[in-house]
Amino acid sequence: MVRVIENSVIGVRTPSAVYDVEIGEGLLNGVGARLDALLEGGLRAGRQRAFLVTSPEIDRLWGGRLESGFQNLGFPGLTRLLVPAGEEHKRLITVERLAEELAQLGADRDSVLIALGGGVLGDLTGFLAAIYMRGIRYVGVPTTLLAQVDSSLGGKTGVNLAAGKNLAGAFHHPMAVYADTATLATLPAAELRAGLQEAVKAGIIRDRTLFEFLENHRDAVLAGSPEALTRAVAASVRVKAEVVSADEREGGLRMILNLGHTLGHAIEAATEYQQLLHGEAVAWGMIAAVRLGARRGTVTGAEAERMERTIRAYGPLRGFTAEAEQLVALTARDKKNRSGTRSFVLPVGIGDAVVVKNLTEAELLQAAQAVAMEAKGVSA
Ligand SMILES: NC(=O)c1ccc[n+]([C@@H]2O[C@H](COP(=O)([O-])OP(=O)(O)OC[C@H]3O[C@@H](n4cnc5c(N)ncnc54)[C@H](O)[C@@H]3O)[C@@H](O)[C@H]2O)c1
Numbered sequence: 028m029v030r031v032i033e034n035s036v037i038g039v040r041t042p043s044a045v046y047d048v049e050i051g052e053g054l055l056n057g058v059g060a061r062l063d064a065l066l067e068g069g070l071r072a073g074r075q076r077a078f079l080v081t082s083p084e085i086d087r088l089w090g091g092r093l094e095s096g097f098q099n100l101g102f103p104g105l106t107r108l109l110v111p112a113g114e115e116h117k118r119l120i121t122v123e124r125l126a127e128e129l130a131q132l133g134a135d136r137d138s139v140l141i142a143l144g145g146g147v148l149g150d151l152t153g154f155l156a157a158i159y160m161r162g163i164r165y166v167g168v169p170t171t172l173l174a175q176v177d178s179s180l181g182g183k184t185g186v187n188l189a190a191g192k193n194l195a196g197a198f199h200h201p202m203a204v205y206a207d208t209a210t211l212a213t214l215p216a217a218e219l220r221a222g223l224q225e226a227v228k229a230g231i232i233r234d235r236t237l238f239e240f241l242e243n244h245r246d247a248v249l250a251g252s253p254e255a256l257t258r259a260v261a262a263s264v265r266v267k268a269e270v271v272s273a274d275e276r277e278g279g280l281r282m283i284l285n286l287g288h289t290l291g292h293a294i295e296a297a298t299e300y301q302q303l304l305h306g307e308a309v310a311w312g313m314i315a316a317v318r319l320g321a322r323r324g325t326v327t328g329a330e331a332e333r334m335e336r337t338i339r340a341y342g343p344l345r346g347f348t349a350e351a352e353q354l355v356a357l358t359a360r361d362k363k364n365r366s367g368t369r370s371f372v373l374p375v376g377i378g379d380a381v382v383v384k385n386l387t388e389a390e391l392l393q394a395a396q397a398v399a400m401e402a403k404g405v406s407a
């Protein structure tokens with residue numbers, strides 16, 4: 028039987044950039060034709076060159092599929108710039124090395140980079156594109172769930188410093204994003220589950236239908252059903268695209284995307300990024316936020332229970348070891364805090380959220396203690 032799942036195309040419309048995110052199963056070998064069309068035939072005419080930035084692993088798994096689409100257009104093959112997998116390579120020195128390679132390969136202002144991989148590859152490639160010759164264009168081809176629903180759109184690019192994550196970077200939007208949900212088939216199960224926590228987050232803060240879909244179709248989603256994944260990714264992308272389009276530079280609304288992230292970032296920092304995946308830390312943070320919402324009355328007890336159950340359904344949540352006091356102290360350093368006030372995102376019912384500025388240290392400590400205690404009891 029031929030199964031036809033329609034692709035979704037979702038627009039990002041910000042003051043500095045307008046582009047589409049296309050989501051579909053099997054998109055990969057159509058990227059070449061789409062990119063050439065975006066460049067008005069510039070690739071085929073030889074006016075422009077495309078460079079593929081990826082890791083050796085992703086190249087082996089999916090590079091050929093992407094490249095075959097370019098070969099269909101008559102190109103001999105894609106020039107590759109390879110970066111080893113891993114967060115430790117998301118550093119300025121990698122960007123410098125890649126920029127030197129681009130220069131040696133003769134890349135010019137009209138060249139286009141293709142970022143094939145997870146969030147690390149995307150952040151690195153976007154930043155490389157932001158600075159090479161003061162800015163060239165790039166497209167995202169995200170291959171992790173987290174990158175498809177979150178990091179590939181919104182324009183934040185950058186690298187880590189020894190002093191902290193994502194401390195050097197630039198706003199630089201891609202000219203398009205192509206999310207092929209078929210690539211998720213090779214993703215380790217833990218990475219898929221962790222990324223899905225960002226989809227759960229999107230549902231909680233802005234899309235009740237998405238939340239209920241994730242609540243009711245967990246088995247199909249976790250089994251990697253292409254229909255279920257495509258639907259979950261598309262709905263999550265729509266939430267982020269709408270929020271970023273309304274508030275590109277995080278002046279207000281964009282902060283709601285940080286649900287679960289205040290404590291989540293603190294948990295990651297306290298455990299030196301060694302114990303949990305990002306989405307797992309965010310899941311613990313969301314559980315704390317949901318409970319705080321119930322205490323403050325922004326959600327009912329029944330809604331809080333449903334949200335917590337769904338977050339856990341995309342677990343298992345692995346444990347971590349950190350003191351609640353340390354977590355609270357680390358939230359004070361979170362870069363989302365402006366002028367000393369602590370901003371904290373609380374759910375409002377299911378499908379809405381609010382940023383509160385008056386959360387007390389005592390409230391936060393109590394919430395952090397509950398998750399820290401539970402997490403200590405769970406074997407990592
Ligand atoms: N720019 C943003 O707005 C934004 C938002 C959220 C996160 N981020 C960044 O994203 C990064 C995390 O991204 P991530 O979770 O995608 O991690 P990642 O890029 O490290 O990928 C996770 C692992 O999966 C592998 N992988 C990727 N695709 C695969 C596939 N299809 N099959 C098999 N293996 C595959 C990678 O090689 C890697 O080992 C962090 O650096 C974070 O700071 C950025």
Ligand SMILES: [Zn+2]
Nearest residue numbers: 225288305309
């Ligand atoms: Zn996140």
